[in-house]
Amino acid sequence: MALQASAGRRFRAYTSKHLDELTARAGLGDDERLAIRAVATVLPFRVNSYVIDELIDWDAAPDDPIYRLTFPQADMLPAEDVARIADLLRGDAPRKEINQAANEVRARLNPHPAGQMELNLPKVGEEPMQGVQHKYHETVLFFPKQGQTCHSYCTYCFRWAQFVGEPDLKMATDEIDRLVAYLHQHPEVTSVLLTGGDPMIMGEAVLSRYVEPLLGVETLESIRIGTKSLAYWPQRFVTDPDADDTLRLFERVVESGKNLAFMAHFSHPREMEPAMVQEAVRRIRGTGAVIRTQAPLIRTINDDPAVWASMWRTHVRQGMVPYYMFVERDTGPQDYFAVPLAEAYEIFRDAYTSVSGLARTVRGPSMSATxxxxxxxxxxxxxxxxxxxxxxxxxxxxxxxxxxxxxxxxxxxxxxxxxxxxxxxxxxxxxxxxxxxxxxxxxxxxx
Incomplete structure (x- = not known):
């Protein structure tokens, strides 16, 4: 299988300091680039060389769906907020003043939907565990401290507050021993989800420190890893220096008698086209892990039943299991990306009726509400x-x-x-x- 040219490249991230250069490549003028920089002071921006070189069709930018998936849009936030921050940037205002304006906008964007900073924080002893959520009777979410970033950020991300550099908005912990103690005390918990951020941003040595202790919890039936690494950096499982070690870790999970559910986020069919992705899928499945696929329905990116049907068919062909179509959550730029529920249902239904029964494992449209x-x-x-x-x-x-x-x-x-x-x-x-x-x-x- 021929892999693309970027296969052997080292990971390189681009952040807001590169935005002006990159958006100029999309053919945007000075004023629009300034407005995009203003949006990026409020919402996080990070993209990498693989997304830039392999996924975005720059001839179609800024309308290209992968560009819109990863790059801020000038109208993602209220015009008056964008104009205010753009004026501050234009006038070289002090960073403190710009941050204050950005924080005022963030506070109005419901940075932690579904009460996720307050509800269902488990306790070992008297102290609640920050960075852990016992969200449902049988499911615990764990936010590993070193996994609180991603290979690239999605413009629609409901966890955007994790990435803006405000400690009060972060959920994270490195207390895996306390989690294990809690699991022993709560045998009703049969599934742990490692989430973030993206746990697969961690190297194998760090990831193992979180995963290995879970293997000794007899009542635990499954370990889930929520990740978009297959779409944004498939090299993680093929050519990265610790790719083989990571796959051996997956094998140890399966050999322990637990299900390893690799919860892969795919937002558009193009993310699955590169040969590198297909090879990464093959290698992960070879460990015995089950890859389940999910994504939100996002206006201007995938609000088309043909897009979803194409994704689900590709997932089935490659041995992955379609799992969820989500509704865009009530946080961040929801007003910009959300699809009304009536329309979301029609998109889901039209896509669902055009695929075989093997793809109809998918559920949706689903709202992850309080x-x-x-x-x-x-x-x-x-x-x-x-x-x-x-x-x-x-x-x-x-x-x-x-x-x-x-x-x-x-x-x-x-x-x-x-x-x-x-x-x-x-x-x-x-x-x-x-x-x-x-x-x-x-x-x-x-x-």
Whole structure:
């Protein structure tokens, strides 16, 4: 298999200090480049040589989907905020003043959706473990300290707050021993997800320090790694100096009797075209790991059923398992990238109906909201009322899982909290019961 020219190159990252040069390559004028620099003072920017050289079609930039996936857009933030920061940059204002303006904008962007800094922090002893979330009954999320960056950043990233250099916004820990102690105390936890950032930014020696202790937890059935490294730096598994050692670590996980779920983020079919990616997939699967694929539905990047159908077919051909289509979360530039739920459902349905049953392992469109993962199952009419049909794929309260409920149809709604209860109900099943409301299920009081 012929691998592309960048196969043997060392990793090189480009950051906001390179933005002016790179956006000029996209044919943008001075004012627009300044506006993009202003956006990049609020939201993080990082890209690497592989993405620059192998994935972006520069002749199509700035409309190229991979360019839009990785480069800030001038209109991602409110125009008045961009203009204010652009004026500060133009006037060479002190860095402290620019940072203050950027922080004011960030504070309005819901930097930590779903209460992820406060809710379900597990404890060993009296102290909660920062950088660990016991989000669902059987699942714990772990944010390794050295994995809190990525090979490249996505413009839509809901974890953008991890990357802006503000310590109060970060979730991270290196206390793997405390996690192991917690798991021994909580045998109901059968799955640990290493997330970030991107855990695969870590070298094998560091990654092993986090993974190996988990192998001794008998009640643990699976270890998941959430990563976009296959799309943004497949060399990690093929030509990097520790690629073979990393694959041997994966083999040890599988040999221990645990499932290693490699949760790969692919946002567009082009990310899977290079031969390097296909070789990386082959090598990872050769360890016994299962690659499951997921991504959010993002306006101007993949809001087309043909794009999703193409991705899912490619995943199946390469032995990967389509897993989730997510809804863009209520954070960062959601207003810019979000697709309304009604449209998201139609895109999902059109793509889903055009692929074989092997690709229909995928679920969606799914919202990772505060009470859990809520799937939009469809739009229908009941007793003359047009409604969304919804259910919990996963929930903080296990009793809610797979229980259908209904919301009033709203063509503009883009998130769970934009919706209102339907069919005479006064609340959703995850909301606290109000005095005098005896209905336990949405829809229980329909006419």
């Amino acid at each position: 009470p859990g993962k809520v799937c939009v199952d469809g739009v229908t009419e009941i007793n003359g009322e047009k409604v969304f049909m919804l259910h919990f794929i996963q929930a903080r309260d296990p009793e809610l899982v797979n229980r259908p409920f209904f919301a009033k149809y709203d063509e503009k709604a883009a998130w769970l909290f934009d919706l209102q209860p339907a069919l005479g109900a006064t609340r959703f099943p995850y909301e606290a019961e109000s005095p005098g409301d005896a209905s336990g299920l949405v829809g229980a009081a329909h006419p």
